[in-house]
Amino acid sequence: xxxxxxxxxxxxxYSRKVSIDSESKIGWVYYPGKAKEYYIxxxxxxxx
Numbered sequence: 817x818x819x820x821x822x823x824x825x826x827x828x829x830y831s832r833k834v835s836i837d838s839e840s841k842i843g844w845v846y847y848p849g850k851a852k853e854y855y856i857x858x859x860x861x862x863x864x
Contacts, residue, residue, distance in 0.1 A: 825842075828834040833846035854860060 825834070829836070831846075833844065834842050835845050836842055
C-alpha cells in the first residue's frame, strides 16, 4: 500500500535513518554501531 510506504519513509527520514540526495535517490545512513560510538562522545555537543 502506497500510503503505508509513505508513512514508513517519512518516519525513516525524520529519524535520520535514510536520506534523499539531489537525484531523489534514497540511501541508508543509519549504522547502529557507529551511532552508539558518537552517542557516548562528549565532544559532539550532546548533554547527558
